[in-house]
Amino acid sequence: MKAIVKYKKGVKAVRIEDVPVPEPKAGEVRIKIKAAGICGTDLHIYHEDGYPTNPPVILGHEVSGVIDSLGEGVDGYSVGERVTTETFYHTCGRCYYCKTGKNNLCIERLSIGSGVNGGFAEYLVVPAKNLHRIPENISFEEAAMIEPLAVCVQAVLEKSKIMPGDNVVITGPGSIGLICLQLVKSAGAQCIVIGTNKDKDRLNLAQQLGADIIMSSSDNNLTESIIKHCNNIGADVVLECSGSGAAANMSLDIIKKGGMYTQVGLAGSPISMDIDKLTLKEVVFTGTFAHKWQSWERAIKLLSNGTIKLKPLISDVMPLDRWEEAFDKALNGIGIKYLLTP
Ligand SMILES: [Zn+2]
Ligand SMILES: [Zn+2]
Numbered sequence: 059m060k061a062i063v064k065y066k067k068g069v070k071a072v073r074i075e076d077v078p079v080p081e082p083k084a085g086e087v088r089i090k091i092k093a094a095g096i097c098g099t100d101l102h103i104y105h106e107d108g109y110p111t112n113p114p115v116i117l118g119h120e121v122s123g124v125i126d127s128l129g130e131g132v133d134g135y136s137v138g139e140r141v142t143t144e145t146f147y148h149t150c151g152r153c154y155y156c157k158t159g160k161n162n163l164c165i166e167r168l169s170i171g172s173g174v175n176g177g178f179a180e181y182l183v184v185p186a187k188n189l190h191r192i193p194e195n196i197s198f199e200e201a202a203m204i205e206p207l208a209v210c211v212q213a214v215l216e217k218s219k220i221m222p223g224d225n226v227v228i229t230g231p232g233s234i235g236l237i238c239l240q241l242v243k244s245a246g247a248q249c250i251v252i253g254t255n256k257d258k259d260r261l262n263l264a265q266q267l268g269a270d271i272i273m274s275s276s277d278n279n280l281t282e283s284i285i286k287h288c289n290n291i292g293a294d295v296v297l298e299c300s301g302s303g304a305a306a307n308m309s310l311d312i313i314k315k316g317g318m319y320t321q322v323g324l325a326g327s328p329i330s331m332d333i334d335k336l337t338l339k340e341v342v343f344t345g346t347f348a349h350k351w352q353s354w355e356r357a358i359k360l361l362s363n364g365t366i367k368l369k370p371l372i373s374d375v376m377p378l379d380r381w382e383e384a385f386d387k388a389l390n391g392i393g394i395k396y397l398l399t400p
Contacts, residue, residue: 060180062398066114067111068106082132083358085187087135087185089177090126092123094121094202095398097205102326107327116171116177119170119172119200120266121142122142122201123142126347129186141192141193144188145348146169146348146356148166148174149161150165162212162347162348197369203233204354207361207366211360212353213297214242214353215241215343219285221294222245222247224248225250226242227249227284227295228299229300229305231253235264240267242364249269249270249271252273254275256391280308281308289293292318303330308356314340320344321345368384376399378400397400
């Protein structure tokens with residue numbers, strides 16, 4: 059089968075290869091892939107800027123498809139069912155984090171698309187216990203984006219404390235920022251979305267998806283104007299989705315005293331921040347990594363009942379052999395979400 063493989067460590071060491079179709083072991087299923095999303099993480103891996111991988115490994119962790127074969131002892135699922143899968147392949151079940159219900163932080167966690175083979179391929183093998191069924195009214199394309207939606211459900215609804223009427227600021231109008239925006243609006247908060255002057259189209263889409271105010275980081279008096287829109291004291295919550303140092307520092311300036319800062323985006327390399335501002339303003343600062351079972355179930359409900367719209371974020375669906383073009387577009391900030399299909 060065709061697969062997009064990170065074949066060794068190193069910048070851009072990625073190519074399309076012909077590899078054997080994997081066989082499901084006991085407790086596993088094989089999924090015939092219908093769609094797989096290109097994520098910021100794939101771009102970090104492409105650029106070898108610090109995200110850990112085990113090459114040679116097939117990339118891709120945002121997938122949807124149909125069960126095509128069952129390993130020994132799998133029950134509760136049958137061939138032909140439409141499914142998506144959580145991104146971890148292995149967690150130990152024994153470590154402190156697994157025991158306390160945080161398997162996203164398991165010390166042995168191995169994820170598909172980086173630690174083990176992922177979904178930029180015709181077939182993918184995963185443990186049956188990681189599957190979630192796709193409701194009838196969700197397309198395969200949308201279902202491939204349940205993973206980033208689950209990331210945002212954890213970031214916005216589980217990690218951040220957002221109350222109806224709060225002023226929330228999102229920096230970075232990429233797919234994660236635009237999904238977070240919709241969750242913030244569903245929670246009844248006001249939402250300001252900030253991008254750079256390269257993000258004109260993304261900011262317009264943010265407005266269509268419910269942003270109350272959109273701004274560019276190059277606007278004059280940006281901080282003053284954001285604070286003014288946030289009851290003249292600053293944002294209750296900032297969701298930093300860009301991973302840029304400039305956005306992180308601006309966030310510390312526009313957050314209110316006692317406000318909450320959630321770092322959602324990855325920077326890829328160290329950035330410098332004035333941490334005195336955290337102390338002097340008593341900011342509550344948190345990170346958020348991946349998702350847990352409950353984030354997935356809530357994500358699927360919110361997509362199925364129409365609260366969250368993912369179709370407007372899909373820029374193009376391309377065959378696997380055009381992966382390089384899709385990666386380049388995503389890297390250059392053209393469009394929002396690219397999906398690959400075998
Ligand atoms: Zn992802
Ligand atoms: Zn563990």
